[in-house]
Amino acid sequence: MRELSLHVMDIVQNSLSAGASLTEISVTEQGKQMAIAIIDNGRGMSQEQVKSVIDPFFTTRTTRKVGLGVPLFKMAAEQTGGSFSISSELGAGTRLTAVFQTTSVDMIPLGDINSTISLLIRCNPDRDFLFRRAKDGKEFTLDTRELRRVLGEGVALDAPEVMEWIDAYLAEQTETIFGGTI
Amino acid sequence: MKSLEELRAIKERVQNQVAMREDKTGALRVQVGMATCGIAAGARPVLNAFVEECTKRNLKNVIVTQTGCIGICQFEPVVEVVSADGEKVTYVKMTPEKAIRVVNDHLVNGNVVTEFTIGANS
Numbered sequence: 001m002r003e004l005s006l007h008v009m010d011i012v013q014n015s016l017s018a019g020a021s022l023t024e025i026s027v028t029e030q031g032k033q034m035a036i037a038i039i040d041n042g043r044g045m046s047q048e049q050v051k052s053v054i055d056p057f058f059t060t061r062t063t064r065k066v067g068l069g070v071p072l073f074k075m076a077a078e079q080t081g082g083s084f085s086i087s088s089e090l091g092a093g094t095r096l097t098a099v100f101q102t103t104s105v106d107m108i109p110l111g112d113i114n115s116t117i118s119l120l121i122r123c124n125p126d127r128d129f130l131f132r133r134a135k136d137g138k139e140f141t142l143d144t145r146e147l148r149r150v151l152g153e154g155v156a157l158d159a160p161e162v163m164e165w166i167d168a169y170l171a172e173q174t175e176t177i178f179g180g181t182i
Numbered sequence: 183m184k185s186l187e188e189l190r191a192i193k194e195r196v197q198n199q200v201a202m203r204e205d206k207t208g209a210l211r212v213q214v215g216m217a218t219c220g221i222a223a224g225a226r227p228v229l230n231a232f233v234e235e236c237t238k239r240n241l242k243n244v245i246v247t248q249t250g251c252i253g254i255c256q257f258e259p260v261v262e263v264v265s266a267d268g269e270k271v272t273y274v275k276m277t278p279e280k281a282i283r284v285v286n287d288h289l290v291n292g293n294v295v296t297e298f299t300i301g302a303n304s
Contacts, residue, residue, distance in 0.1 A: 001222050010221050013250070069218040119229055123216075123248045150189050154197045160237045161192045169184040 003111025004036065004100070007073045011038050011096060012120055014069065016127065017060075018042025020093065022145075023120075026132040027113060033082075034100045034110070045088040053086065073098060080104035114170040117142065121166060125158040131170075133177065140173035142166070209243045210289055211264040212236075217251035223258035224277070231278035232261070235285040244289055257300060263288060272300045 001007055008025060015023045020042035028035045045053065052058040054074055059067025074084040077098035088094040100107055117131045121144060131142040144157060147166070155162065214220070214229040232246045254260060257274035261284070264270045271294050273284060280298050287293045296302055 006221050006226060009216065009226060010218050013216060013248075017250070067218075072218065115226065115230060119226065119233070119248075122233060123229070123246070146186070147189060150186050151193050155193050159196055160240075161196050162189070163233075163237075165184055165189055165192055172184055 001072065001076075002108065004076065004108050005111040005113040005116040007069075007076060008036060008038065008113065009116045009120065010069045011073055012040075012116075015040035015042050015094065016124060018044070018094065020127065022128045022130065024130040024132070025117065026134070027110065028132075028139075029102070029135040031136070032101060032103045034102050035097060036100070037095070037097045039093065039095045041093040044090045044092050044094055046090055050086060050088045054084075070096075076100075076108050079106040114167070114174060117170060118163065118167050122158050122163055125156055133174065135177050138177040140177060142170060142173075208266045209245050210266070211262075212244060212246045212289070213249040213262040213264065214246070215250070215252060215258055215260040215262075216248040219251055219255035220258045220260065223255075225259040227278045228259045228261065228276045228281050231281035232285065235282050236289070239285065239290065241285075241289060254300070257303065260300075273298045274300045274303050 001010070012023055012025065015038065018040060020040035022041050024037070024039040026035075026037045028037075053067075053070050056068055056071045070086070077084045077100055080101040081104055082099040082101050084098045086094065086096045113133070117129065121129055128144045128148070129142075130144070133140055147157060147162070151157070151162065157163075212232055214225055214232065216225050216229065229246070229248065236244050236246055249262070252260060252262075254274070259276040261273045261276050261281070262270055263273070263284070271288070273280070273295070276284075276298070280295075284295055284298065287295050
C-alpha cells in the first residue's frame with residue numbers, strides 16, 4: 001500500500017469485525033521515530049490466533065485463503081528497521097503497535113490519516129473512535145464519545161454538518177501541531 | 183478554531199432537520215469494499231467521492247457504507263449498489279471519477295451505468 005494511513009484503515013477493519021465498540025488509534029512522532037498503535041476492546045484472540053495472525057496464510061474470512069492485512073503492516077514497519085508487536089486477550093481486546101524509523105529509505109509516508117479517521121467515523125456512526133496524533137510533545141485528540149456527549153441523542157455523528165466539523169477540526173489541529181507547514 | 187461550542191451550535195441547528203433524514207426506508211445502499219485488497223487498489227478515494235458527492239447533492243435516501251472482501255479482488259475497487267428490494271448492481275475497477283457518474287446516473291436518475299458493471303468488465 002502506498003500510505004501507512006491505508007494500512008491503518010485496513011487494520012481497524014479487523015477491530016470492527018471483532019465487534020469493538022471503541023477503537024483507539026494513535027500516531028506518535030518523536031524525533032526519527034513514528035509509532036502507530038491501534039487498540040480495541042473487541043472480542044480479542046487466543047494466544048494461538050495471535051501467533052498465526054502474522055502468517056499471511058491465516059485469515060478468518062471465508063472467501064479466500066490468504067489474509068495479508070497484518071503481515072503487510074508488519075513488513076512496512078520492519079523494512080524501515082522498526083518493530084511490530086501484537087498482543088491480545090480473549091474477551092478484552094487487541095493491541096497492535098508498529099514502530100517506524102522515518103529516516104529509512106523504505107519508510108512509506110503516513111499519507112492522509114485524517115481522511116482515514118473521517119471515513120471510519122462516517123461509515124461506523126454506531127462505534128466510537130479515539131484518535132490521538134502527537135509530534136515532539138505537541139498533541140491533539142478526537143474522541144467521538146466526547147462529541148456524542150455534546151450532540152446528545154438527537155443528532156447523529158454522521159450528519160453532514162457534524163462530519164464537516166470533524167474534518168475541519170482534524171485539518172486545523174494537524175496544522176497546529178505541525179506549525180502550519182504540512 | 184473549531185471548538186465544542188461550535189459543535190453545540192451545530193446540534194441546535196441540525197436537531198430539527200434530523201427527523202426527516204432519519205427516515206431511511208426505501209434507501210439505496212452503496213457498499214464499498216474496504217478489505218486489504220480494496221484499500222490497496224484505491225477504495226478510500228472512491229468511498230470519499232461517494233460520501234462527498236452524496237453530501238453535495240443532499241441525497242437523503244442513500245446510505246454509503248463499507249463492506250469486506252467479497253472475493254473478487256482482481257476487480258477492486260468494487261462498489262455494490264443495493265436497492266430497497268434487494269436488487270444488487272456490482273461496479274468494478276472504480277475510480278473517484280466513475281463514482282461521481284454512478285451517483286449522478288444511478289443514484290439520482292435510476293440509470294445503471296452498464297459500462298462500469300462487472301458484466302461489462304469480465
